[in-house]
Amino acid sequence: MKTSAAAPLRVLIVDDARLARAELRTLLAQIEQVELVGEAEDVPQACAEIARLHPDLVLLDIQMPSGSGFDVLDALERVPAVVFTTAYDQYALRAFEANALDYLLKPVDPARLAAAIDKARQPSPPATGTVSGDDTRSALGAEDQVFLRDGERCWFVATGEISRIVVDGNYVRVWFREHSALLARSLSALEARLDPALFFRANRNTLVNLRHIRTVEPSVADGYTLGLRDGGQAEVSRRQARELRERLAL
Structure with a gap:
């Protein structure tokens, strides 16, 4: 890898196996x-170390006795870039092939690890986080990523890719x-976390990404x-129609 004048990439290792961490x-x-x-060897320690150290990249095992890499991501409000390191190729591929920064099978190939590190540098990865209802934190911009999990399906999604959020019973879709x-969030909680310049409350049950509107x-x-x-x-209520006209006007 070529020497760079940029600051070193700060990496945290999370794996319950001592030999795997040493490797x-x-x-x-x-x-x-x-x-x-x-380094961290279980889910609670991983969450604590990520919050304390704020690494640029986490090399994260998927299966650990105390839980999974999924549990680590679920527990965090904002997380760095993640590369999964696992012996379970089929499971990792199914959940993260198209969404995580990368995944590496054990034993980890040095060239693959170097490539993952390069990927983490290009450019500095945008901050990621779980969508949460804590409105004391800064709003998520279009390029910020959120971790979404629905059952066993998982994604990393830039908020700008979200087209709409709709109340679905006691949940939101x-x-x-x-x-x-x-x-399992409220619409108001998500609205508080999203950039108001990007997302518009179309009606009491729907948030719409203004960049995804094709016709009115x-x-x-x-x-x-x-x-x-x-x-x-998405339906815009009469009450919100005037605001929409003002938001979309020249």
């Missing part, structure tokens, strides 16, 4: 501009790409029907 330490020592800031995920058509009761780029629709 990763040895491999990281061979890569320039990498700083190993700490988040629509993104060609997928949707059901979350008048509807009954002086509202609007929004056609979205993914083929979905």
